Amino acid sequence: MTHASHDLTLADIARHLNVAFEGDGKQPVRGLATLKEAQSDQVAFLANRAYLKDLVATRAAAVLLHPEHAESCPVPRLEIDNPYLGYAQLSQLFDPLPARDVPGIHPSAVVAASASLGEGVSIQANAVVEEGVVLGEHVVVGAGSVIGADSVVGDHSRLHANVTVCHGVVIGQRVILQSGCVIGGDGFGFAHDGSRWHKIAQLGGVVLGDDVEVGSCSNIDRGALGDTVIGNDVKIDSQVQIAHNVTVGDHSALAGCSGIAGSTHVGQHCMLGGGAGLAGHITICDGVQITGMSLVTNSIHKPGVYSSGTGAMSNAQWRKNAVRFKQLDDIANRLSRLEKNHRGQM
Amino acid sequence: MTHASHDLTLADIARHLNVAFEGDGKQPVRGLATLKEAQSDQVAFLANRAYLKDLVATRAAAVLLHPEHAESCPVPRLEIDNPYLGYAQLSQLFDPLPARDVPGIHPSAVVAASASLGEGVSIQANAVVEEGVVLGEHVVVGAGSVIGADSVVGDHSRLHANVTVCHGVVIGQRVILQSGCVIGGDGFGFAHDGSRWHKIAQLGGVVLGDDVEVGSCSNIDRGALGDTVIGNDVKIDSQVQIAHNVTVGDHSALAGCSGIAGSTHVGQHCMLGGGAGLAGHITICDGVQITGMSLVTNSIHKPGVYSSGTGAMSNAQWRKNAVRFKQLDDIANRLSRLEKNHRGQM
């Protein structure tokens, strides 16, 4: 699955990482692999001590590793302070997608006459670009994707296939939108008259900063009045919901199936675990981590790791304990009474 | 982001709400905003006492408010019993979408010859309308949306871009389907023969009442034999799953990431919080609220608010308590023994 999009050598790799290299620079490199699975034309990396055992037996063409592990490496080495970062940088060289992007508009795509297209834009089969849209340079609009009226997409951003960007959305540079995600659907706003709901037109938009990524089947809803705002370098996994008027600070990361309810503010460098949920109208300060499937209903003002829930156990054990959870207040009161009586006796 | 689709004055606004108004009726109104952010050509509203502090300093063209707050308002006022409802009604005036709906069939759309199209229908670029579909008057089918064979869509309903309505689905009037939602995919039905699964063809359909809204990336699965039925005025947020043969009563609202398993019946005027889950084959009576991320595995026969789970705390504190949860039955038994012994001593 991992093929080089063009011919590369170990010397190319070393140059790309800007690291010194000893060995046969002409050795072709056709891909990346784990230490264990790497063939003699693949580069591997050691980013976790747990894999030191695989290092000694690796057959890779070369290994990215921290200098402290240099001696244990049986093959040519690429020494680097942060091998995982080096791997990330190398991985880009082997991505087959960019080579396939043909600039221009596929004849089956529908592009409004009033849309403004930057240089090198690629609009693929059956995509739709509506009135007044502005696409920056080298924007890629995948097959079947739709960009609604008056939206703006920054340079070098990529919409994969079947992405929907609704009207009036502003997207930064180098943003990646995975297939099936929806940016700018209506927020969930209704007024109740005592017997039924009345829709509140969602008049705000969505603003995505630079270097944002949004995963498959995730959605970011448009604001009711102001905008929903996602900062720079925010990474959003698949199946994530971000409701109207949420703000997420720069460099935060939201794992799969997490959700943020309306008007909640998340700080910078925050991380939500998979399936975590934030209630609406709360504020999470910078540097907060929420562990998987935790629910947060109050603001958090102190950086750190927060959790809720109970760990998994056998269902038989769980049934007994879950019943007791419903008696917990009673248990605590009985304990207090017993302590009081006991003190009385002493 | 919030622009009037056409020129409106304060007099127009007052007339639309059917309220008395004193002041310069000719003042142009170009949008809505919060009390704090409103400019002199925007109308604001006070729907929550928490914002009384913003009322006294507002620069809005006028403010929708309850008569009891009239004296505190420094600008012209629109007095109304339910200002939030008034805001909802006004918001519709500023929605830019309806003005953009061009009636007719975009040349790139594919519409089966056997489809029946009501007056004023708008079928946008690259949409697909299959055999035997019936679209009511002024139905909008957004770009890239697909309506499967023999489905029916009522008057004034709107499918945003990239919506999928499968075959044999019946959709009421004034229904709004946000981008990426899927109505009528197969329910999750399989028979096990002891070693493998056999698919049960999902032969039922989906029926959506009038005034239903379904959020981005949500899905409502078709029934196995009978239909999955969503009542009138039911509001469904983004990332919601509704399984086969579920019924949801009129006026209920389901927040983001909630899910309802197969054959469960939800009453009228119910509310599911974000991420809440209902097990299959249970019944929830009218007027039940389930708080966020709660799991309900048994039927509920009494209106009220129901919850499960534990509140969030620091991970260090949580780890200690979560371990104790696994000992809870033991703790309860030890407490009972101690109480018994204690009574023996007294």
Next chain:
Amino acid sequence: MTHASHDLTLADIARHLNVAFEGDGKQPVRGLATLKEAQSDQVAFLANRAYLKDLVATRAAAVLLHPEHAESCPVPRLEIDNPYLGYAQLSQLFDPLPARDVPGIHPSAVVAASASLGEGVSIQANAVVEEGVVLGEHVVVGAGSVIGADSVVGDHSRLHANVTVCHGVVIGQRVILQSGCVIGGDGFGFAHDGSRWHKIAQLGGVVLGDDVEVGSCSNIDRGALGDTVIGNDVKIDSQVQIAHNVTVGDHSALAGCSGIAGSTHVGQHCMLGGGAGLAGHITICDGVQITGMSLVTNSIHKPGVYSSGTGAMSNAQWRKNAVRFKQLDDIANRLSRLEKNHRGQM
């Protein structure tokens, strides 16, 4: 909603199930229904003793049932060891979709010249098949679906409308992909340099075995280096997330809204309840069931049923108990002290 795609008789039904039948074999059968709702031209089934009360009053043309219930059946019977399985087999006869699949390429579809198409392939309106794709015999590509470059789809597989299969994905035979699902979006992989994220190109693919089904709006992300691998006969419901480099063993079933984080391995014949979550980098052995909305953060090495969480209760009761949960470690410590003191007294 449940109509026969062609004319069938009771004799046809009996022959299809390979069971003996006494009665009027020429009786037309126009569909399936529950015991309670079946009309005289519909076949019903009894798969659960709870419905024995409906059996005695049924008006069905015939009933599928276990021989032990034969005596209670007032209408012609089709005796079979596993009536639910029989119902699954019959249901296929009444699915209206296959009859609608017109072989060939709709003129609005875009199919790359380098794609290879098996016999009887049906590519519907506005679908896109990119360079190098290989479609087996009788593959159906629904309206608006996109298949990315170099992907392979096995014989008799069906993509419903608006499905996205990204590049380099391998799909087995008889696979069913419901609308809105995404196979092969990028996994959530980023390296942090101390201040910001760097994307790790996701160079692996996705491999789906034979007889896999994926529900509406679900996603299976591509691997970082190796592939994400879904075994044969794995059934995946709607709104499910499967992260990069996950493996799921044959015959497992994942209910709606469940999620599996990266590099986790799930065995064969496992079942995830709705909304259940598995943390990353863990291993679940064969034959494990996780109940609804449970979170599993450690590997499981023993077959059985596992759970986490707390049952739902009234919010008033819950508030008291949830507060006590935060004191649970303290409660346990106080109980131990009391027990110690008590023993000292005795």
